[in-house]
Amino acid sequence: MKTASYFTAIIALSLAFLTGSADAHSKKEATEPADGAVLETSPPTIAMRFDMPMRVTLISLTDQDGAAHDVTRTDNIQPVSEFSAAPPALPVGQYKVEWRGLADDGHPMQGTFSFEIAN
Template sequence: MNQIVLALTTAIALATSASAHSKSEQTTPANEAVVATVDKIEIRFDDPMRVTAISLTGPDGDVEIARETGLDPVATFRAVPVAAISAGVYTVEWRGLSADGHPMQSSFGFTVAN
C-alpha cells in the first residue's frame, strides 16, 4: 500500500512540475503567416522566459537581428531585423530557460510575400 501511495505522489509531483514550464503563447509574425513586411520578431510566453539564443534564417541564410530584450526573464521577448527582409520563407529558432529553470527551445516560421 505504501508503494502505491509513493508512486501516486511521485506521478502527481512529476505532472505538476512538467506543467510548470513556460510555453510560447503567441508569436509575431504568427507561425505560418504570410506577411508583407517584418518590423519585429516577438514571442509571448505564459510565464517569464529567459531567451538565451535566437536566430532568424531565410532563403539566403542567416538574417541579422538585434535583441531589444536582454537576458532577464520576460513574458514578451522582442528582436528586430537590422535591415529590410526580402521575400521568402523564414524560420525563427530560440532557446531559453523557463521560469522553473528548465531549458526550452522551439521554432516558428513565416513567409514574406512579394
C-alpha cells in the first residue's frame, strides 16, 4: 500500500511542475494604441509590453484595404520587454497590427491588435 501512495505523490508532484512551467511563458501585457482604440490622430508609436523579454521577429501594419504600411523599429530584433516602432503618418481608417515573436524560453508567440483613426 505504501508503494501506491508514493506513486500517487510522485504523479501529483510531476503534474504540479508541468502546470507551473506551462504558466511560465511570456505574455503580451499591453499595446499602444490599446486594442480597439479609436484615435483622433495618427499614433506616434506602435508599442507592446511583455512580461518577459521577447524577440519580435515580425511586425506588420495593414489598413482596412489590406495595404501594408512600413514601420521603423529600433530594437535590432533583440529581446525586449517593451517593443516600439514608428509608423508613418496614417490617414483616417482602420488598422491591424500583426506580430510574431520568440520568448526567452524559446516559446513562439504571435498576436494581433487593431485600432481606428477617426475624423
